[in-house]
Amino acid sequence: MATGENFTLLTDLYQLTMAHSYFREGKSELATFSLFIRSYPPNRGFFVAAGLRDVIDFLEALSFDAAALDYLKLLNLFTDDFLHFLSGLRFTGDVWALPEGRIFFPDEPVLEVTAPIIEAQLVETFIINQINLQSLIATKAARCVHAAAGRSLVDFALRRTQGTDAGMKVARASYIAGFAATSNVRAGERYGIPLAGTMAHSFVTSFEREIDAFRAYVASFPNNAILLIDTFDTLHGARLAVEVAKEMAARGQRLQGVRIDSGDLEQLAIAVRRVFDDAGLKEVKIIGSGGLDEYDLARFTDAKIPYDSYGVGTKMGVSADAPWSDMAYKIVEFGGRSVLKLSTGKESWPGKKQVFRGHDDQGQLSGDVVALRGEQIARAEPLLTPVLQAGKIAGGLPTLVESKSVCRDELDRLPEIYQAIVNPAHYPVQFSAGLKNLRDSIRKRALQTQ
Amino acid sequence: MATGENFTLLTDLYQLTMAHSYFREGKSELATFSLFIRSYPPNRGFFVAAGLRDVIDFLEALSFDAAALDYLKLLNLFTDDFLHFLSGLRFTGDVWALPEGRIFFPDEPVLEVTAPIIEAQLVETFIINQINLQSLIATKAARCVHAAAGRSLVDFALRRTQGTDAGMKVARASYIAGFAATSNVRAGERYGIPLAGTMAHSFVTSFEREIDAFRAYVASFPNNAILLIDTFDTLHGARLAVEVAKEMAARGQRLQGVRIDSGDLEQLAIAVRRVFDDAGLKEVKIIGSGGLDEYDLARFTDAKIPYDSYGVGTKMGVSADAPWSDMAYKIVEFGGRSVLKLSTGKESWPGKKQVFRGHDDQGQLSGDVVALRGEQIARAEPLLTPVLQAGKIAGGLPTLVESKSVCRDELDRLPEIYQAIVNPAHYPVQFSAGLKNLRDSIRKRALQTQ
Numbered sequence: 001m002a003t004g005e006n007f008t009l010l011t012d013l014y015q016l017t018m019a020h021s022y023f024r025e026g027k028s029e030l031a032t033f034s035l036f037i038r039s040y041p042p043n044r045g046f047f048v049a050a051g052l053r054d055v056i057d058f059l060e061a062l063s064f065d066a067a068a069l070d071y072l073k074l075l076n077l078f079t080d081d082f083l084h085f086l087s088g089l090r091f092t093g094d095v096w097a098l099p100e101g102r103i104f105f106p107d108e109p110v111l112e113v114t115a116p117i118i119e120a121q122l123v124e125t126f127i128i129n130q131i132n133l134q135s136l137i138a139t140k141a142a143r144c145v146h147a148a149a150g151r152s153l154v155d156f157a158l159r160r161t162q163g164t165d166a167g168m169k170v171a172r173a174s175y176i177a178g179f180a181a182t183s184n185v186r187a188g189e190r191y192g193i194p195l196a197g198t199m200a201h202s203f204v205t206s207f208e209r210e211i212d213a214f215r216a217y218v219a220s221f222p223n224n225a226i227l228l229i230d231t232f233d234t235l236h237g238a239r240l241a242v243e244v245a246k247e248m249a250a251r252g253q254r255l256q257g258v259r260i261d262s263g264d265l266e267q268l269a270i271a272v273r274r275v276f277d278d279a280g281l282k283e284v285k286i287i288g289s290g291g292l293d294e295y296d297l298a299r300f301t302d303a304k305i306p307y308d309s310y311g312v313g314t315k316m317g318v319s320a321d322a323p324w325s326d327m328a329y330k331i332v333e334f335g336g337r338s339v340l341k342l343s344t345g346k347e348s349w350p351g352k353k354q355v356f357r358g359h360d361d362q363g364q365l366s367g368d369v370v371a372l373r374g375e376q377i378a379r380a381e382p383l384l385t386p387v388l389q390a391g392k393i394a395g396g397l398p399t400l401v402e403s404k405s406v407c408r409d410e411l412d413r414l415p416e417i418y419q420a421i422v423n424p425a426h427y428p429v430q431f432s433a434g435l436k437n438l439r440d441s442i443r444k445r446a447l448q449t450q
Numbered sequence: 451m452a453t454g455e456n457f458t459l460l461t462d463l464y465q466l467t468m469a470h471s472y473f474r475e476g477k478s479e480l481a482t483f484s485l486f487i488r489s490y491p492p493n494r495g496f497f498v499a500a501g502l503r504d505v506i507d508f509l510e511a512l513s514f515d516a517a518a519l520d521y522l523k524l525l526n527l528f529t530d531d532f533l534h535f536l537s538g539l540r541f542t543g544d545v546w547a548l549p550e551g552r553i554f555f556p557d558e559p560v561l562e563v564t565a566p567i568i569e570a571q572l573v574e575t576f577i578i579n580q581i582n583l584q585s586l587i588a589t590k591a592a593r594c595v596h597a598a599a600g601r602s603l604v605d606f607a608l609r610r611t612q613g614t615d616a617g618m619k620v621a622r623a624s625y626i627a628g629f630a631a632t633s634n635v636r637a638g639e640r641y642g643i644p645l646a647g648t649m650a651h652s653f654v655t656s657f658e659r660e661i662d663a664f665r666a667y668v669a670s671f672p673n674n675a676i677l678l679i680d681t682f683d684t685l686h687g688a689r690l691a692v693e694v695a696k697e698m699a700a701r702g703q704r705l706q707g708v709r710i711d712s713g714d715l716e717q718l719a720i721a722v723r724r725v726f727d728d729a730g731l732k733e734v735k736i737i738g739s740g741g742l743d744e745y746d747l748a749r750f751t752d753a754k755i756p757y758d759s760y761g762v763g764t765k766m767g768v769s770a771d772a773p774w775s776d777m778a779y780k781i782v783e784f785g786g787r788s789v790l791k792l793s794t795g796k797e798s799w800p801g802k803k804q805v806f807r808g809h810d811d812q813g814q815l816s817g818d819v820v821a822l823r824g825e826q827i828a829r830a831e832p833l834l835t836p837v838l839q840a841g842k843i844a845g846g847l848p849t850l851v852e853s854k855s856v857c858r859d860e861l862d863r864l865p866e867i868y869q870a871i872v873n874p875a876h877y878p879v880q881f882s883a884g885l886k887n888l889r890d891s892i893r894k895r896a897l898q899t900q
Contacts (some may be wrong), residue, residue: 014647020671022656024669024670032653071638072635074636129609132610133611160579160774163579164457164581183462183464197467200468203471219524331656331804
């Protein structure tokens with residue numbers, strides 16, 4: 001990772017106990033694991049892939065340092081020769097993955113790892129941790145962007161994201177999904193995401209009078225001040241902001257906008273717009289915030305509520321209506337033999353795979369086929385590409401802005417019925433004949449063998 | 451932080467633009483901010499405080515390094531003399547807080563910061579980020595512990611927690627709240643939390659036959675093996691585990707337990723228990739996992755389902771039914787003047803505060819009073835204690851095990867009606883006459899002044 005933090009121990013204990021058992025049994029065959037989401041959370045019709053970059057950084061840096069080995073020794077679970085083996089362990093496998101910003105659907109692999117089984121198993125926890133979070137957030141953010149219908153969105157989530165890493169990754173994933181900026185200064189520094197911000201209620205109340213706070217703020221930021229007008233009474237605050245805007249105009253400056261963060265956000269926006277329009281200040285923008293999500297934004301869009309942009313925080317930042325996905329990382333091949341799991345409700349598809357995407361004559365997405373990696377599907381685009389080969393980066397990685405552009409382009413091609421905010425249709429995903437035949441034969445063999 | 455990561459920039463841009471404006475205005479008065487949760491999420495009757503230790507570490511380390519200052523300069527928002535001021539900025543304030551592991555209720559401050567306004571404002575984002583997350587998770591975990599009625603719980607959440615920091619803090623907060631162990635190896639290393647784990651389905655499927663996987667695993671871990679028996683058919687898996695347990699008994703070893711992770715967890719546990727009991731293996735434990743939360747655990751407890759312990763993952767690890775709280779950090783005093791915010795639905799209580807907790811004759815919690823810090827409430831325990839004075843630690847910090855013990859002790863004193871898993875009663879929280887009078891007078895003045 002960029003910070004040099006070593007996340008090798010950020011794994012489940014059973015990954016290490018299984019590794020120990022594999023080591024003892026001399027099992028070093030190549031295994032392939034497939035990462036996918038089993039089912040749609042409520043109101044989701046697609047997922048946006050995000051988090052791959054962090055997975056690549058993690059895999060490249062995988063290494064047990066001396067402190068980690070000392071700690072593992074203290075657990076009295078592992079033999080010295082296993083710990084010695086761990087001290088030399090690096091990730092030497094291959095990774096195929098869907099590029100960040102592309103969209104995917106349940107049962108489609110977004111990433112496949114092929115590596116000696118100990119390596120492939122050990123990295124499961126971190127891979128799910130990052131791709132589950134970032135894809136969840138990118139998906140939620142893409143829904144907000146869709147609902148806002150062209151109005152720009154800023155990530156305000158940092159304070160209520162689930163921890164510091166989530167704060168960074170929410171800024172990153174929402175930017176990929178089409179947000180214009182973030183309030184998170186560290187994400188600006190780390191990822192180059194544009195920053196945006198306004199002022200807080202505490203700023204207003206720290207002055208004796210609301211208008212004193214407004215005047216002080218525009219004195220500091222004459223070119224880009226957004227005044228928060230709901231600390232006491234929103235319409236009164238709007239009239240004070242008009243007064244300040246006129247003072248600014250007399251100095252050749254321009255008030256950029258005002259923000260409303262509480263109360264009846266629909267009626268207040270209409271009334272505040274009228275206050276500014278009546279004062280001849282049509283160019284002053286109105287920013288809405290305060291517990292907004294895609295359901296609110298869609299309602300405001302439908303009702304033509306005159307907001308110019310939105311700050312979107314908590315509910316996007318934790319994906320409040322779907323704070324987790326049923327993402328799994330399952331073994332599909334071991335030592336050249338395809339395998340699957342038959343646990344009730346959790347049956348998996350065996351074998352190394354490829355996802356093929358079809359487009360219609362207008363370039364719109366028309367359906368996917370999940371196939372074995374060696375299969376060819378006519379007139380369809382293969383989506384998974386090699387990103388690591390023998391542990392080394394297989395090609396140039398896209399920049400964040402490139403991933404954002406990939407996402408915009410693909411969402412523009414995804415028909416509206418799959419992007420509906422409530423009860424979207426389910427996109428057609430088929431399984432190739434080769435994959436179905438393999439599954440049937442493996443299932444039969446597995447049940448006979450046990 | 452222990453890793454040396456600098457989180458000073460992990461703040462919202464507006465904290466810095468407001469700071470710039472305060473700096474320009476020469477506003478350096480002391481401000482007090484109060485951190486509290488406004489309302490109960492669904493089915494919550496109390497909150498467990500957690501996250502203070504990370505806040506203290508952050509405040510002690512607060513400092514803009516050269517890279518941060520270079521980045522801020524590039525934004526073209528700030529003057530050189532403000533950036534120079536930031537280069538020397540350290541946290542010099544006082545912090546009063548509720549110790550970790552204590553419980554609290556809506557509207558009660560869990561932490562109050564008094565510092566020059568720029569410092570007090572700048573640290574808002576990080577403080578909420580950590581205490582919101584860790585308190586949410588500790589609360590959810592305490593509900594799981596209550597529902598499990600004495601059966602031990604292990605944190606299995608890491609893979610689906612929202613990022614790496616959440617993974618660590620979920621292990622930490624759930625341990626404070628009464629979990630026995632975590633699967634997160636790094637949390638074991640960092641925090642000294644006991645580790646636990648079993649095996650994955652991939653381990654089983656990587657062998658030709660299920661029983662080969664079981665035999666290999668117990669060969670590696672003869673003293674503490676827990677076999678996962680649901681990969682193909684749970685009852686068949688149980689019978690294979692009996693076979694392996696008998697082989698172990700013949701070698702003088704003992705199978706510790708089996709885990710069931712899918713299917714009808716209630717009926718399977720009963721049937722699996724019978725398989726082991728019939729084989730004379732009453733001591734083999736049954737561990738349940740797979741999407742469990744406190745609602746499931748309470749149902750299993752009521753129905754006397756024979757699980758001995760549980761792995762609790764995703765739903766605890768993201769607090770799935772309440773993934774955020776309405777936690778706010780509000781200015782309550784500035785330059786010796788008490789202040790408040792009147793925004794619709796977000797009105798705050800002015801002034802520095804103390805929370806007093808009453809107990810009945812049996813030592814049970816009987817009601818709290820939120821008062822001004824200088825007030826005395828007879829026969830009630832003041833809960834907030836000074837943790838930082840002039841930026842330095844004011845006393846010894848409790849260990850994690852001490853905080854766990856504090857939590858256990860206090861939850862034992864919280865009457866059952868407030869701990870109900872569904873629709874708990876609301877604990878009585880009153881506001882002192884001093885606080886009410888102050889609020890009334892400030893409100894009147896605020897509305898007159900604007």
